[in-house]
Amino acid sequence: MGLVGDHYTDPATLARLPGSISIGHTRYSTTGEVALRNVQPLFAELEEGGIAIAHNGNFTNGLTLRRQIIATGGIAQSTSDTEVVLHLVARSRHSSTTDRFIDAIRQMEGGYSMLAMTRTKLIAARDPIGIRPLVMGDLDGKPIFCSETCALDIIGATYVRDVENGEVIICEIQPDGSISIEARKPQRKQPERPCLFEYVYFARPDSVVSGRSVYSARKRMGINLAKESPVEADVVVPVPDGGTPAAIGFAQSSGIPFELGIIRNHYVGRTFIEPTQSIRAFGVKLKHSANRAEIDGKRVVLIDDSIVRGTTSVKIVQMMREAGAREVHIRVASPMIYYPDFYGIDTPDPEHLLANQHEDLASMCRFIGADSLAFLSIDGLYDAVGGIKRDPKAPQFTDHYFTGDYPTALVDLNGRRRGDAKSVSLMKEAS
Numbered sequence: 143m144g145l146v147g148d149h150y151t152d153p154a155t156l157a158r159l160p161g162s163i164s165i166g167h168t169r170y171s172t173t174g175e176v177a178l179r180n181v182q183p184l185f186a187e188l189e190e191g192g193i194a195i196a197h198n199g200n201f202t203n204g205l206t207l208r209r210q211i212i213a214t215g216g217i218a219q220s221t222s223d224t225e226v227v228l229h230l231v232a233r234s235r236h237s238s239t240t241d242r243f244i245d246a247i248r249q250m251e252g253g254y255s256m257l258a259m260t261r262t263k264l265i266a267a268r269d270p271i272g273i274r275p276l277v278m279g280d281l282d283g284k285p286i287f288c289s290e291t292c293a294l295d296i297i298g299a300t301y302v303r304d305v306e307n308g309e310v311i312i313c314e315i316q317p318d319g320s321i322s323i324e325a326r327k328p329q330r331k332q333p334e335r336p337c338l339f340e341y342v343y344f345a346r347p348d349s350v351v352s353g354r355s356v357y358s359a360r361k362r363m364g365i366n367l368a369k370e371s372p373v374e375a376d377v378v379v380p381v382p383d384g385g386t387p388a389a390i391g392f393a394q395s396s397g398i399p400f401e402l403g404i405i406r407n408h409y410v411g412r413t414f415i416e417p418t419q420s421i422r423a424f425g426v427k428l429k430h431s432a433n434r435a436e437i438d439g440k441r442v443v444l445i446d447d448s449i450v451r452g453t454t455s456v457k458i459v460q461m462m463r464e465a466g467a468r469e470v471h472i473r474v475a476s477p478m479i480y481y482p483d484f485y486g487i488d489t490p491d492p493e494h495l496l497a498n499q500h501e502d503l504a505s506m507c508r509f510i511g512a513d514s515l516a517f518l519s520i521d522g523l524y525d526a527v528g529g530i531k532r533d534p535k536a537p538q539f540t541d542h543y544f545t546g547d548y549p550t551a552l553v554d555l556n557g558r559r560r561g562d563a564k565s566v567s568l569m570k571e572a573s
Contacts, residue, residue: 143178162315163264165257167196180222183259188232190239191261197224198289199254199274199486202552207249226250231258240265240312244328247310251550253337253485253540255305257287264313271549272307272334273485273540275351285313285323290349304352307334335549337540339487341527342476343447347387354527357387362526363475363518364391364445371516372396373471376440379403381458382430384447388475392445401436403465404458430458438466444512448476450489452496452510459511472510474517477544484552489543520544 146168150156167182183194201207204223211229212218218225230246231239239260247256253273258265266287268276279286281299288294294301305311308329314322336352337344347357367388378400380389393400407429442462449455455472462470478497482489492498500506507515520541524532527539542548 143181163259163262165194165196165259165264167198177221179220182222182224183257184220184222184224184228186228186232188239190237193228193231193239193243194259195224195227195256197227197254197256199256199269200252200484201226201250201254202252202484202550203250204252227256239263240310243267244310244326248329253550255289262315266305266311266313268305268307268309270308270329271332271540272352273337273549275336275340275345276305278302278305278311284321285311287311290345290351292346292349295348301350308332333536333538335538335540337485337487338476338523338527339448339483339540339543342523343384344487359527360387360447360475361391363523364388364393365395366391366522366526367445367473367475367516367518368392368395370519370522371473373443373473373514373516374441375443375469375471377401377403377436378443378445379436379462381444381446381454382406385445385475388447389445392443392473392475398443401433403433403436403442403462405431405433407431430461432461432465434465437462439468440466441469441471442467443471443473446472446474448479449474449496449517450479451494452499452506455496455510455512463511469513470511471514472507472512472516474515476518476523477520478517479543481543481546481548483543484548485540487543 165183183196185192185194201223204226207226207230208218208223211226216229227246227250230249231242234242234245236242236245240263243258243265247267252269254267254269255274255276256267258267264285264287266276266278268274275289277288277291277294279288279294279299280302281297286294286297286299287305291301306327308327308331310326310328312324312326316322334352340351341354341356341359345351345356347360349356364387368391375398378389378393378396378398379402380386382404383406390400444458444462446455459470459472479489479495480492480497482492489495496506500509503515521531524530524539530538532538532541537545537547540549
């Protein structure tokens, strides 16, 4: 438990882990409790040897499969949906580990990027429509897989390509020490639908997701936001760090000066993913402080990447007022969030989302305490990320949190598969 850097401070720690293959995971908990038993990778000893699995995302039918496994004598050691994959691998009738793994993921639904490791193999897999990102790199002739390209840059590896949606890549150490790489596509070909929230919030700005620069996309979000919702003001201030690229684009498009009117404490984590509301509220105070010299007496435009619950926005506006701002206008570089996510992003129940707590934009603005409030349109977001307009009959991205158009069927507590947002309350209960 805790931060990676807190555990790997002594070279002797890694020296005690000999081997030629490794996988790791920094878990962002969306299903299952935050506890040591859910820390990944998860490991199991099978008939043909051990296998470890690390998984980013969520399985929408994970609870249904878990209940079936337990009902037939299976024993669950964690509350993570990742463990279901281990059980399915163990129960598969195929002979090889690779075929067992492929047999298991064929039964899973949802969004995922996944790594499996055996004594001689590293297996990478991505969900059939590519909701969660996964990239392949090369380090001194050895394959590397990670969720974001920035991880390759940090270790000096070279980007090779994205793992395609529905693809499984098997890297195996041969008896002579060489590495064979085989790519399979065991699932039915479907159009790729990357998650828009990766571009809005989740990915690091120095990453490239599905061939698109996250930083450039966020900057264009700000440019489009300035065109859609202009405002008279003296200074553009980002809500750091997520709102910074969009604020740069907004300032450049509007001609309003950009200033760091809020200083971020980088020793505090993301308040969006803190486990309780009281900790989130206190975290906002620790996380941000006003730069009074750039705020006092000015009309301020605050640029944020997204608003989920609205807690942070209320505190930030109050902080701007206390620092002497004459006016506080909020511009959000993404559309309003109406629906929860079930593919790996921990958004709350629908009734806890700000957009569902108020009847209109004016009511939301009064709640936050701002002089005005505006959100980027869904077409403005599509244009910023892909340079396209949204096709309502076949959306090119995963965008259900804004639109309610879920990219896969949802599975409720009774195992029923439904293709619309009516299953949302049942899915949240299952989670």
